[in-house]
Amino acid sequence: MAKNSMNEIVALCKRRGFIFQSSEIYGGINACYDMGPLGVELKKNIKDLWWKHMVQMRPDVEGLDAAILMHPRVWEASGHLEHFSDPMVECKDCHHRFREDNLKKDKCPDCGGELTDPRNFNLMFKTHMGPVEEGATEIYLRPETAQGIYVNYENVRVPARQKLPFGIGQIGKAFRNEITPGNFIFRTREFEQMEMQFFIHEEEEDKWFEYWMDYRINWHKNVIGISSDKLHVVEHPPNKLAHYARRAVDIEYDFPFGQSELEGIHNRGHYDLTRHAEFSGKNLEYFDQAKDEKYIPNIIETSGGIDRTLLALLTDGYEIEEDEQGKERTVLKLHPRIAPVKAGVFPLVKRDGMDELGEKIAADLRKKFNIFYDAGGSIGRRYRRGDEAGFPFAITVDGDSLQDNSVTIRERDTMQQKRVPIDMIEKMIEEFTEGYQRDKGLLSGD
């Protein structure tokens, strides 16, 4: 896909109600985005499918939702106060700012001017808690969700009656005052993470690292349906690892702007719990009764960005091809499991009871699925809008529907149409969702 297709995707997101720039009527706020009616449902589907496969279905993983505002000592223990900064340089002429480590030469990339010496800029947003600024506590918006898991390790393990190995999963927002955010929702200052920290004995680090790497790749491919050939596993060379890390692998996707990270799998050693034990004075050792052994657990982490996963899905599904009349159509081939709306319900025309029947069908289906009902304009244009919003099905109510209790169902990828009894629609959507293969309609087969 060409690099400029990003502009088309951004335009589609606005036009169909996936994503808007935050505070757009005020000119926007840089690197923050709002999810519209379709974006919020798409994001919810990603989160729900992560939670189902990472928490609900796993006897060995517990859920957590820690606060964004944490005790400032957390960021001393984690090393963020000391290390979570980027080297920033400023052009002495145009005053644009850059991350020095991203620059290829030592002149300003915008105007060729001379750059200042780099200074370390901490990426955490700072604020004050307590009733007056002068007497208040300086606190930070969390730059990652992981620390909320580490500090709650014992709080969770004990009531959940878990023994090692076990994990804690969490979905939540994090904030980074990035020097150079960009690529739409890929790198933003407010974003959402889905993270799981798996606590293990050091001896099992290789086994669990491989296990979770495979499990996460499988999720991206087979649960949410990202194209296999655009996903890559990239091993970090040992000399590029964070100081505490023993091994790190990225799951990357071929974005229009280049191959970039969706999720990281990290062997963090016992750094995190050792540091929190030290800084808090609490004993965070695990006692293995069977082996009569005490130790600080090691951690294998799976840390994914929800917004960039959403962007990968949009990019991956986006295609331009010909419609039934040979005209260009934009289609968003999202897996029906992840599609924000499962079907559009369209009365052919807004009379003779077709609209009432359409409304009734929509109302029934809404108990289970997100449904888009639209009775206005030409049916062709309603199909087009549904295609580019990723609706797997268009359900058309016509004059015959009132007699034969059937509707015409058009499938998004193949544009095949089929007559289906109204009381079979729900079952058909469910079966199609489970058996979906991109570009292979299920409607013609049976």
Added chain:
Amino acid sequence: MAKNSMNEIVALCKRRGFIFQSSEIYGGINACYDMGPLGVELKKNIKDLWWKHMVQMRPDVEGLDAAILMHPRVWEASGHLEHFSDPMVECKDCHHRFREDNLKKDKCPDCGGELTDPRNFNLMFKTHMGPVEEGATEIYLRPETAQGIYVNYENVRVPARQKLPFGIGQIGKAFRNEITPGNFIFRTREFEQMEMQFFIHEEEEDKWFEYWMDYRINWHKNVIGISSDKLHVVEHPPNKLAHYARRAVDIEYDFPFGQSELEGIHNRGHYDLTRHAEFSGKNLEYFDQAKDEKYIPNIIETSGGIDRTLLALLTDGYEIEEDEQGKERTVLKLHPRIAPVKAGVFPLVKRDGMDELGEKIAADLRKKFNIFYDAGGSIGRRYRRGDEAGFPFAITVDGDSLQDNSVTIRERDTMQQKRVPIDMIEKMIEEFTEGYQRDKGLLSGD
């Protein structure tokens, strides 16, 4: 329920993994809380049921998820920069701080000392966006989610092809630097709201106010199952209304610390869109084609606190009564629709294949429900733990289960037990959930 029962509920929340103080190992951070494995599921159920009934099932409501960080002009337009403050006084002796409007006399309630004159303290958390503090933009953590809806009104309405009346629903976090937070998770500095803003013609304001008030009360009673006799509707007297408000009603609950607000229904007039039109310079009028009429829509708002709804559910479900052996038991009578775990699966003893069968039953049920598996300790203690964590069912696998493919199911409220074939468990949980009536077991009837 006695006032000191709050302490019991706080202890239960820690013990069973519902709620922990944020950053507890560092002594905690005031008025922020973390949701543990059961808390996160309970909260998720509240949010999912709100979304289903307020967005998914409604043809006239669209979803949104706006960023927490917004353009600072938003808070000028909304009036928050000017008005969102509390009058704060400080004791000259002990330096404790209080909201002046909450004090009953003019001496310090803690030590009797003299108080300072009140000063206005703005409750918004302030931070800086952009790479250096001196050149950065001063921004705020949103103190309410509503403004994210107003600024996106046109962004949402157009792609959703909505005509008035229609609404926009949103769930998200908000932050208030409260002077006197308290009552556990009732008033916190970081909290989550579920809000719906319904855009209407002024003529219909009374009709829609009544409609949404009834709809929301019904949701609290019949969807999430809060006791009717503890819910109250309280009308704000006209002289207590916010300057823009035309009518306001609170839905309140009988907490152990007194009757307090869960949700507000507000007629906000056309204040919000008028102000944003004025401050942004954008035309936010609605054009009604059929009537050939242009106007700024009025807004009816339903604004609920998720954390306080969660606290109401915990308080409402909490009971101490006698168990099968006449001993005291703590039981959390949550509606099974809202219960964080639907069943505990307990092999009677951990041998003779009972644990393997128990694990298999748990794994099958986990595809649909949250399940807690526990094979250790006396069965009586496992029942007790499940009761106070609100599990509607305990499923016990015994020696006979391997022969007759059946298990013993014990129902939480009545403690009745029944033998049920393994392949009927899923259906039984679903039917029981729909037909649940507190304290009336379904197991004995058929």
